[in-house]
Amino acid sequence: MPTFDNRIVGTWRLVLTRARNETGEAMHPPYGPSPMGVVVFSADRRMISVLCDPRPVLPADEPREYMSYCGAYTFDGTTLTTRVDAASDLSRIGGDQVRQVRFDGARLVLVPPPRPWRGMTQHRELHWEKVD
Numbered sequence: 439m440p441t442f443d444n445r446i447v448g449t450w451r452l453v454l455t456r457a458r459n460e461t462g463e464a465m466h467p468p469y470g471p472s473p474m475g476v477v478v479f480s481a482d483r484r485m486i487s488v489l490c491d492p493r494p495v496l497p498a499d500e501p502r503e504y505m506s507y508c509g510a511y512t513f514d515g516t517t518l519t520t521r522v523d524a525a526s527d528l529s530r531i532g533g534d535q536v537r538q539v540r541f542d543g544a545r546l547v548l549v550p551p552p553r554p555w556r557g558m559t560q561h562r563e564l565h566w567e568k569v570d
Contacts, residue, residue, distance in 0.1 A: 443515040446479045446539070450546055450566035452489060457555075457562050465555070468562050469503045470496075477566060485511045485520055489564075507535065516540075518548065544568065 452475030457465040469475065470491035477487040486508040496502055507525035511518060518537040522530045538549040546566040552559050 442483070443513050444481065445515075445541070446513045446518065446546065447481050449476065449478045449569040451476055451569050452564060453545070453567050454565040455562065456565075457560050459561070460559050465558070465560055468560075468564070473564075475564070475566075476569075479511065479513075483511055485509065509535075513539065 452469070452473050455468040455473045457468055459465055467473065469489050470493050472492065473489065474492040475487070475489035477485065479485045486506075488506040490504045491502050505526055507520070507522050507527070507530055509520045509522040509524070511520040513519075516539055518539050520535045522533055522535055525531050536551065540547045540549070542565070544567065546568070548564045548566065550562055550564075552561050554560070
């Protein structure tokens with residue numbers, strides 16, 4: 439069984455998102471300017487994550503970002519891997535969601551792999567503060 443780092447165990451709330459393109463220029467923040475989200479990592483290695491753009495009204499050309507998934511996870515101190523068994527995006531079920539992890543003071547920072555976004559490649563960071 440892989441090494442397990444329990445610093446991740448608990449409930450975390452999303453406090454900040456950042457995105458940049460391939461050249462390092464800032465991009466539109468994922469889930470809007472004031473993102474809403476929660477992620478829970480249990481000691482028995484199950485997790486659930488829900489994120490959204492909570493603005494009551496969005497610009498006409500901007501779709502609301504929303505994502506949720508859950509599954510069994512492993513965490514070795516730098517890499518978080520979740521085997522997804524339920525998700526808002528059905529294409530994720532049965533696959534692995536892999537995130538690089540770092541701690542910035544008391545914050546947990548999750549870094550997903552780069553992804554296509556509006557014709558560019560986007561590099562995201564999601565910053566979380568522990569609730570309990």
